[in-house]
Amino acid sequence: MIEFRDVGKRFADGTVGLESLSLTAREGEITVLVGPSGCGKTTSLRTVNRMVEPTSGSVHLAGQDVAEADPALLRRGIGYVIQQAGLFPHRRVIDNVATVPVLQGLPRREARARAAEVLERVGLDGAMAQRWPAQLSGGQQQRVGVARALAGDAPVLLMDEPFSAVDPVVRVELQDELLRLQADLGKTILFVTHDIDEAIRLGDRVAVLRVGGRLAQFAPPDELLAAPVDDFVSGFVGRDRGYRRLGFVPATALRLVDLPTRADENGSSGVPGEWTVLLDGAERPAAWLGPDGARHDLGSVYVTDGADAASDGAGTLRGALDAALSSPAGRGVAVDGAGRYRGGVDTDDVLALLDRGAP
Amino acid sequence: MRAFGYEIDELVVDHVLLAVVPVLLGLVIALPLGWWAHRSRGARRVLVPLSGALYTIPSLALIVFIPVLLATPILSPLNVLVTLTIYAVALLVRSVAEALDSVSDTVTTAAVAVGYRPTGLLLGVQLPLAVPVLTAGVRVASVTTFSMVTVGALVGVQSLGTLMTDGFQQDYTAMVVTGIVGSIALAFVFDALWLGLGRSLTPWSRARAGV
Ligand SMILES: Nc1ncnc2c1ncn2[C@@H]1O[C@H](COP(=O)(O)OP(=O)(O)OP(=O)(O)O)[C@@H](O)[C@H]1O
Ligand SMILES: [Mg+2]
Numbered sequence: 001m002i003e004f005r006d007v008g009k010r011f012a013d014g015t016v017g018l019e020s021l022s023l024t025a026r027e028g029e030i031t032v033l034v035g036p037s038g039c040g041k042t043t044s045l046r047t048v049n050r051m052v053e054p055t056s057g058s059v060h061l062a063g064q065d066v067a068e069a070d071p072a073l074l075r076r077g078i079g080y081v082i083q084q085a086g087l088f089p090h091r092r093v094i095d096n097v098a099t100v101p102v103l104q105g106l107p108r109r110e111a112r113a114r115a116a117e118v119l120e121r122v123g124l125d126g127a128m129a130q131r132w133p134a135q136l137s138g139g140q141q142q143r144v145g146v147a148r149a150l151a152g153d154a155p156v157l158l159m160d161e162p163f164s165a166v167d168p169v170v171r172v173e174l175q176d177e178l179l180r181l182q183a184d185l186g187k188t189i190l191f192v193t194h195d196i197d198e199a200i201r202l203g204d205r206v207a208v209l210r211v212g213g214r215l216a217q218f219a220p221p222d223e224l225l226a227a228p229v230d231d232f233v234s235g236f237v238g239r240d241r242g243y244r245r246l247g248f249v250p251a252t253a254l255r256l257v258d259l260p261t262r263a264d265e266n267g268s269s270g271v272p273g274e275w276t277v278l279l280d281g282a283e284r285p286a287a288w289l290g291p292d293g294a295r296h297d298l299g300s301v302y303v304t305d306g307a308d309a310a311s312d313g314a315g316t317l318r319g320a321l322d323a324a325l326s327s328p329a330g331r332g333v334a335v336d337g338a339g340r341y342r343g344g345v346d347t348d349d350v351l352a353l354l355d356r357g358a359p
Numbered sequence: 360m361r362a363f364g365y366e367i368d369e370l371v372v373d374h375v376l377l378a379v380v381p382v383l384l385g386l387v388i389a390l391p392l393g394w395w396a397h398r399s400r401g402a403r404r405v406l407v408p409l410s411g412a413l414y415t416i417p418s419l420a421l422i423v424f425i426p427v428l429l430a431t432p433i434l435s436p437l438n439v440l441v442t443l444t445i446y447a448v449a450l451l452v453r454s455v456a457e458a459l460d461s462v463s464d465t466v467t468t469a470a471v472a473v474g475y476r477p478t479g480l481l482l483g484v485q486l487p488l489a490v491p492v493l494t495a496g497v498r499v500a501s502v503t504t505f506s507m508v509t510v511g512a513l514v515g516v517q518s519l520g521t522l523m524t525d526g527f528q529q530d531y532t533a534m535v536v537t538g539i540v541g542s543i544a545l546a547f548v549f550d551a552l553w554l555g556l557g558r559s560l561t562p563w564s565r566a567r568a569g570v
Contacts (some may be wrong), residue, residue, distance in 0.1 A: 051471060076474035086469030090487045090563045103474050132566035148473070 001027045002048055002156065002190055006057035007213075009043050017043035018213035020057065025205075028186040032203035034193055034236070040213030041192040045158050048190065049078045061156065076103050079149030079157040079187075083165050085141040087133035093144050094119070094129040100152030111151075118147045123177060139170035146178070150185075157189045164195065175201055196237055200225070200244065208233050222248035246318035246354075253353055254320055256304075256334050256343030262289070269293060275329035283340040285333045299326035302334045302345050317353065320345050363522060363534045367541075374518040374545060377439055378505045384440075385447025385500060392448070393455020394481065406452055413449040418442060418510050439511035446507065447500045454496025458489035491564055494557030498550050505546035509538070519545070 002025040009017040018040045025031035033041045046052035047059050050071045059066045066074060087096050097115035102108060119129055122143045133141055142162060149157055163171045175198065182189065193199055199206045200221040208216040208224070210232060217229045225245035228234035234241070260271040261279050270276030270289035278295075280286045288296040302323035303314040314337075323332025324347040332345035360367045392410075396403040421442040426433045429441065462485050470484045486493075509520025519542040526534030558565075 049472060051468075072474045072476045074474075075472055080469070080472035082465065082469060082472070084465045086465045086472075088466060088470070088484060088488075090484075090561070100473050103479075132563045134563065134566045152473075 003060040007047055007054045008056035010055045016212055021213045023207055025190050027188050029204035030189040030191055030202050032191045032199040032206045034199040035209030039209045039211045042160055044213055045160055045192055049075045077154050079154040081145045081149045081159045081162040083161045085145035087141055089133050093131050097147045097151045115151055118151045122147045138166045157187050159191045161193055247316050249317045250315055251317045251320045257346050259344035279341055285341050288329055296328045298333055302332050304334050304342055305337050321350050324350050370519050374508055377508045377518055381443035381447045382501050382504050384444045385451050388448050389451035389455050392452045396456040397459035410449040410452040418507055422514055434515045436516045439516045443504050450500040458492035459485055461492045462488040490557055490560045498553045501549050501553055502546050509542055
């Protein structure tokens, strides 16, 4: 648990980085700090590992005031990941990751063994271990940055816009990876971003900050989307917040409809005058067959279960709506967690659910 | 090997010692000073101009003054060693500061964040990463020192410079040329050695994406 108690920071030149921040990041959760540039996100993160000393208030880690800890020892017990990864260019990947265990006093061999384990955890194969950081892509460097932060077995991670320098596709991959790791490891993570989508995707709770580190709202993502406290927050979460919120609404009440299906074989013809789903040998939908007999792309499919956060929109109204709207047939295709055909999603049914409940 | 009435090998050894020792000593002294200049704006504002000013003192004046200051015999090679060390320090303080400046802030921030203390940070991260820029500074200091060693011959301290001064007095051109070519050749050899040392310490600097 990380506890900010009325933390204020006035820099030597008089700039107020933080006015008075009070906030608790719960044990085993991802707490996201989001807000415009210069609002004090980095500053608040750095008060936790004493890279910034507060000028008022205090920060407590597992009940202990960090001001009483030896800074270097404190930092070896807190993982820290930054935007540009900040890898040591003169150390091979494995030795970058082994840095903290070595600082903690582990013999180099054991530190390397530990580093190899962690590299595997973050999805980097053994061949990468002997490379120099300059020989990695941005996304790979970021993974190594995460591995280095995990290698010391710290219960707490500070992440300062760790994924904002990589392209959007890789960013989503890294976010998924983090959620997967977090499901295993249950770290207490303080995550800084200025991307509200990232905040909503990753955060168990999200703190929206204004300039001066003033807390505008601190709530779970769905609450933030459903009930922004003021114009600043609603402006920040964006106009499409209603749609995005559907990503948190389970579609349990949605009844799937039956669609005509055929095995996807050479020359298979559909039901005359109807849109037909072609299934491959493993019962997985492959394509639509139009009433005119031409093949069409499936569009996005609605995954009914396996609601792990990695498959976006699984089991939620947003996933169902996406599938219905992106299908050429006017009805979406639903599949189970293994990708097998389950049924169809009717646009009218989804809209009716929205009308009725919009919980 | 004897030539022109001198043991050339001995002259070469003297020349190398008089040039290499000041560069090494200069580096040892310049490291903490340069680190200080890197850390503190105030220190930099004093140290960098001061070391520049040292460099403007004529070498002969220093060589002649050192015995007065240190009470060394006038013909002692120590006078030349001390003089050349002062010049090496003058050149290297700035190089060390700039070499440390060249290390990216992101990397030093990351090093602090993982829990390095200041000494570990300097020895384990900053200095290794400063080697490419530092090597360039050391090479300049080395070449400069090799050519300045010859000035010692004017006050009777032996080096390849002795061939120049004596050859000049005896109006013996081949002897002068041998001295000049020899000292240039030595400077080149040691320049190559420093370059090689710098490279062998920085295999990472030649790594590129996709290699
Ligand atoms: N060392 C410093 N000296 C003076 N002012 C500083 C210092 N560090 C940060 N500030 C100021 O404090 C405020 C908060 O900075 P901080 O870096 O915490 O913002 P941020 O929310 O992380 O912004 P960004 O999204 O751009 O990274 C800014 O106005 C910044 O200019
Ligand atoms: Mg920041």
